[in-house]
Every structure is written in structure tokens, then in C-alpha cells.
Amino acid sequence: MILARADQVSRRYGEVLALDRVDLTVGAGELVGLLGPNGAGKSTLINLLVGVRRPTAGRVELFGADPRDAASRRELGVTPQETGLPATLRVGEVIDFVSRHFPDPVPRDELLDRFGLGDQVKRQTGGLSGGQRRRLAVALAFVGRPRLVVLDEPTTGLDVEARHALWEAIRGFHAEGGTVLLSSHYLEEVEALAQRVVVIGQGRVLADDTVEAIRGMVGVRRVSLVADDLPPLPGVVATERADGRTHLLTTDADQLVRDLVTAGVAFRELEVRPTSLEEAFLAITAGGRPAPATV
Numbered sequence: 293m294i295l296a297r298a299d300q301v302s303r304r305y306g307e308v309l310a311l312d313r314v315d316l317t318v319g320a321g322e323l324v325g326l327l328g329p330n331g332a333g334k335s336t337l338i339n340l341l342v343g344v345r346r347p348t349a350g351r352v353e354l355f356g357a358d359p360r361d362a363a364s365r366r367e368l369g370v371t372p373q374e375t376g377l378p379a380t381l382r383v384g385e386v387i388d389f390v391s392r393h394f395p396d397p398v399p400r401d402e403l404l405d406r407f408g409l410g411d412q413v414k415r416q417t418g419g420l421s422g423g424q425r426r427r428l429a430v431a432l433a434f435v436g437r438p439r440l441v442v443l444d445e446p447t448t449g450l451d452v453e454a455r456h457a458l459w460e461a462i463r464g465f466h467a468e469g470g471t472v473l474l475s476s477h478y479l480e481e482v483e484a485l486a487q488r489v490v491v492i493g494q495g496r497v498l499a500d501d502t503v504e505a506i507r508g509m510v511g512v513r514r515v516s517l518v519a520d521d522l523p524p525l526p527g528v529v530a531t532e533r534a535d536g537r538t539h540l541l542t543t544d545a546d547q548l549v550r551d552l553v554t555a556g557v558a559f560r561e562l563e564v565r566p567t568s569l570e571e572a573f574l575a576i577t578a579g580g581r582p583a584p585a586t587v
């Protein structure tokens with residue numbers, strides 16, 4: 293069952309084409325990561341799916357209906373990229389306030405516990421740290437026991453411990469059958485949480501597949517070697533030098549090695565490895581062209 297859908301959706305802000313004919317579906321029970329560099333269009337896509345904005349062209353659906361209809365957002369939990377909390381209300385009061393909008397809210401203590409905010413219940417939100425405020429904002433998306441939770445960069449600004457705690461909460465929700473769409477800059481976050489990754493660049497879906505498949509999709513390999521000097525090499529999508537070694541990312545490692553030999557490069561300690569998701573992501577977004585949907 294499809295809970296959220298974008299069908300050939302475009303969105304313009306004046307001259308800027310923020311989304312260009314984007315297709316996306318989020319099925320019940322999925323945990324989908326939306327990955328892309330700054331300005332790729334992630335927030336715009338999320339805002340369309342949750343009914344905050346209207347597409348310029350194409351169609352969006354939430355639970356099979358128009359997300360701009362309040363009724364279709366009843367089973368949705370959202371944390372936008374930036375949230376304002378009333379500074380003088382206490383944490384417990386904010387949760388109580390939001391809870392009253394739902395027929396069967398998660399009990400306050402359970403929610404506080406899940407998001408590691410148990411000690412903050414009596415504190416005014418204005419006095420919380422940025423990370424605590426962020427955790428509270430994310431926790432509020434879960435209060436009403438939503439079927440679908442949409443989180444726009446939920447862990448930005450959190451330290452490692454807080455980030456991991458939040459991951460646990462998101463995983464817990466997913467393990468109980470919840471559906472999640474989350475955007476992130478952190479590749480390790482998407483790798484740790486998501487089963488499916490949608491890579492967005494320049495307003496287009498560049499890839500939509502499992503984490504494993506995305507890694508392998510562009511077939512990017514890391515060819516690493518020690519060499520004093522390298523000639524220009526075709527097919528290298530990125531070059532990095534570290535600890536006396538040169539790392540070359542390429543979609544055709546065999547050809548690269550042949551080119552190195554043909555050019556007479558005196559290389560040593562050659563290694564060829566599969567890439568991390570991060571490297572695949574760089575290669576996909578640097579290419580700026582849609583990759584095949586499956587490989």
C-alpha cells in the first residue's frame with residue numbers, strides 16, 4: 293500500500309526549478325532515506341508531500357488523497373527542518389498540548405523516555421539546548437501514533453550520542469510497523485537507518501534503490517595506489533590524496549589500471565575496493581544525470 297506519492301512533480305520558485313518531474317512512492321512499512329546535497333530539493337519535496345506547499349505541475353498524494361486536505365494528514369507525523377517551540381512552555385506542557393489533538397496519544401512519560409528527554413520535563417523549551425529542542429521537535433512527530441512520519445534532517449546539530457538515541461527511537465517506530473521518510477545530509481545516517489535510498493540532485497531523482505544497490509549502481513570502485521606523478525586519466529570521477537596514497541574513484545577500474553600501465557606510471561601497492569555509499573553518492577551527484585532505476 294502506498295502512503296505517499298509524488299507523480300511527475302515539479303515545483304518552481306520564480307526562476308528556480310526546485311523539483312523537475314519527480315516520481316516517488318513511499319510504501320507502508322518502508323524506511324526511506326532522501327539524500328542530496330544542499331539545495332537539491334529535499335525540503336521542497338517533503339513540503340509538497342505533507343501539504344505545506346503546492347506543486348507547480350504533477351500530482352502529490354498522501355494516504356491516497358490531497359495532502360493539502362487536513363483530513364488526509366490525520367495519520368501523519370512531521371518534523372520540518374526548522375521548528376519553533378513556544379519558549380515559555382515547559383517540555384511536558386508542549387507534549388500535553390500536542391497530545392490533546394489526538395485520540396490515542398503516546399503517554400507522555402513513554403515519549404520522553406523514548407527520546408531521552410525524561411529529565412527535561414519541567415524545563416521551559418526556551419532554556420533547552422539546541423540538541424534537546426531538536427529532539428523534542430522530532431518526538432512531537434510521534435505523539436499521535438502516526439502511520440507515516442516525515443522527518444526533514446532530524447539529527448542536524450545533534451552530537452553523536454543524541455543522534456544515536458534518535459536513531460534508536462526511529463528504528464523502534466519502524467520495527468513496530470511504522471513508515472518513515474527522512475531526509476539527511478549524513479550518509480552514515482541513511483546507511484544506518486534506511487533500506488531504500490532516494491538520491492536527489494538539482495531537483496531530479498538521480499537514483500532510487502536499496503542502500504546496497506546504490507553503492508553498486510554506478511559500479512564505482514576506489515583504485516588506490518602510491519605513485520609520484522599521474523597523467524590525466526579518463527573515467528576518474530574524483531581524486532583524493534591522503535597518507536602518501538592517491539585514491540581514484542572510477543566507474544571502470546579495469547580500464548583505469550590498463551591506462552596506468554599503458555601510460556607507464558610507476559605505481560606501487562595497488563588496491564581496488566568497492567565504494568562506500570558516500571563515494572557512490574558523490575559519483576551520482578557529480579554526474580548530474582539520472583542513473584538507471586535498477587541494475
Ligand SMILES: Nc1ncnc2c1ncn2[C@@H]1O[C@H](COP(=O)(O)OP(=O)(O)OP(=O)(O)O)[C@@H](O)[C@H]1O
Nearest residue numbers: 305308309310328329330331332333334335336337
Ligand atoms: N521559498 C523559496 N523561495 C525561493 N527559492 C526557494 C525556496 N525554497 C527553496 N528554494 C530553492 O529551491 C531549491 C531547492 O531547495 P530545497 O530547500 O528544497 O533543497 P534541500 O535539498 O532541502 O536543501 P538543504 O539540504 O540545503 O536543506 C534551492 O535552489 C532553493 O534555493
